[in-house]
Amino acid sequence: MSPLDRIKTYADELTALRHDIHAHPELGFEEVRTAGLVADLLQGYGIEVHRGLGGTGVVGILKGRTENGRRIGLRAEMDALPIEEATNLPYRSTVPGKMHACGHDGHTTMLVGAARYLAETRDFDGTAVFVFQPAEEGLGGARAMIKDGLFQKFPVDEIYGLHNSPNGPHGRLRTRPGPIMAAADFFDIRIIGRGAHAAEPQRGIDPIVVGTALAQAMQSIVARNADPLKSCVVSITQFHAGAAYNVIPESAHLAGTIRTFDAAIRSLASERIRALAKGYAAAYGAEIEVEIQDVFSVLENSAEQAAAAAEIATELFGSDNVEADCTPRMGSEDFADMVMAVPGAYAWLGGIPGPGLHNASYNFDDSLIPLGSAYLARLVERRTVA
16 A cells, blocks of 8 residues: 555644644744644654754654664644734634734644554564654744754654645645745844924934835835846844824834845845935934844755655656656745755745635645655655764
């Protein structure tokens, strides 16, 4: 029986697990319930379990028929997002303001499904290392696990990650060698002006006017400073200021993100933000503080592992459902830090088209669970061979 056929026999149990995790979302480094649920399931399958790595991370170790083969890592994320869910699903979030709007509940379930299959069959030589990671959504969960000794305590020869893609086509796996997802910086810009009565604006320094002008000027970084042949995104996603109709506030706060693939363009974007802020501070007589955080590195697939991922997906899903040289995406993923430490590959698995990731109406496509579980399990069966 193929891994896909076998996993389909308990797909209903996996779906119920996914719905349970979805109903009880936990933000980054708060995944106590989810981590406990995962650890208990792995132990029940006879898998060696290690808890608390990188805060709330869980690592499972499963030896095959012999230890002569290679060590293959499989990684899934456990954290949710600070979003109020807008679906009417029977298993919708029970926690106000928190939601699995990126499918990490589904990814965790896929890896649990792969672990169960491998524990039951043991049809491989070597070792499977199951990495359940906390805090992927911009909080540095991968870096926390690595700093805590992930690859020293549990060395792997290579590692694989998988993410759902709610824009379809259903069942199609996409990967590529080289860069597949962008680097990301997060920025905070604090403008300190001088508060005043709204009827007497001449007595103040309006941080809203300063912030509006600076926000518009920052769009020139992509349009006029960056090489048009090198991808760059500068997005302002927050603008906070004021609390009354008749008060010019003392301060304003802008925040957002930079996305790039090129190190020089990444530096340029940060330098231009700081230079523009300095110029507008001088022009308006305000103070402007800029903080820019390196949050995600460029995710670069190793050529051998990307080819292996495509080959195994072709075996399971057919060549028509595999794209081995897909277009990179400007989104970011901290799996990048793991593949900087060891060779690996990341892939996208298309679901039934629907609301996008990080959308309050998003819903993970449960039909992907057996597909993802089979793909991850097959990676171990094939790649542990020396």
